[in-house]
Amino acid sequence: MYAERASRLTGAVVWTNTPAGTGARPVLPDGCMDLLWTEGRLLVAGPDTRAHVPDGPPRAWAGIRFFPGTAPALLGVPAHELRDRRVELADLWPASRVGRLRDRIEAAPDAATALEEIALDRSAWAAVPDPLLRRLVECLDEGRPVAGTADELELGARQLHRRCLGAFGYGPKTLARILRLQRALALARSGLPYAETAVRAGYADQPHLAREVRDLAGRPLGRLLGGGR
Template identity: 45%
Template sequence: MGAVYRERRAARLPATIWFAGASGLEAGPMVRRILPDGCVDVIWSSDGRLIVAGPDTVAKLAHWVPGVRHVGVRFDPGHAPAHLGVDAGELRDARPQLADLWGGGPARRLTHRLAASGERAAQALEDALAARPRHRELADPLVPAIVAAIGGRSSMAGVAAATGLSERQLLRRSRRAFGYGPKTLARILRLQDALRAARDGGDLATVALEAGYTDQAHLARDTRALTGVTLTDLLRPSGGGQDTAAGGVGTSAAAASAANRSTWLPSGSRTVA
């Protein structure tokens, strides 16, 4: 049967709610390639794990075990710190247990609540996160302006000017809100835009230019650097048996040969590789 993945927009959070897993008919784990997307996820798995997937800088390989369900809240870029109470820079390329951030008691109670929620686990996770007090000191009002300026292909000087910050201030605030600086965020979001356009059937040379790359070769180099595979591999319909959704046991794509020594590394990418 293969992998199952679906998502919807959250009603009470600046986030996407998702459900994922491998059907129980597979002989073994299904491998998925999780692409960086600038987001932070809170992920519960039906085998009892409750973790936070920080913003990734490179792709991860993930193994979905048949019969294990994963539900998650994927915060829009820059919004997780205020809801989780932690600087996004501390979560970069990390997968801490939620208990490490909230304490064992609250995390344990939430885990029990989710386990008892059955098919409503995703809604229960959204409700639990929405009900917690926001950490206003970590809510940066400039996040939307920074993302919009980056999406508009502005230079870093242009992003700083659009937000009324110096470039040093922009770097510091970006690291706290997104987990990395504006150049890295721009590179990740540009690749996401290019892949969406390419999957819609766009000519790759045109896709590259419209996404802000110098040329198609530039897109190809960035794709390989961020995902660990070629652009052709990512766009192949079968994805080489790999795609991007969320959740799994994995390792960095750059260390694909070491996948058998993988650790629990779910993430939340909106792109299917």
């Protein structure tokens, strides 16, 4: 069973996921990075460009999902180095520091809240996320074109691409595709017909939506949502 709540860290989400069957559901690209806890392990989920299916037997997870583009400043690692990867936090930070964090989580009554506290502590002295990149996410999430958004932000194409690699793990066009996918999924889950979902999310038509869902999520939209529409 999956549950989430808004974090006290601006834009972040605290979540838990406990096994509710034998099959693991795919984790879809969303523009975000997560700090994860499972079975005594601290990991970082890098930015995905395709669906990620957890390996091994079902297990309980806790995590904090950072607003797109903000995790690299907290972790001290460019996002593109973690693209499509799950990495032990001890591979990024000193093992002694990670050991203390692990002990802190194990002693806490709630692992997800402990992760949130760690992220809040880290944010108190980490570099402030670039507000320009937050505006980029907002514009692309509204379905605005990349070129027009770059002009509004007064960034050249190369500069924008370079900054996106460090913050999101990929270029602005990939970020726009992923945010559009998330818009479409939200609309489809609300019960909107797929053809109308495609138009409102910014796709040319329903076949375009279907191709993008297969490419980014690895399965048809109906199967992804657990229905037959």
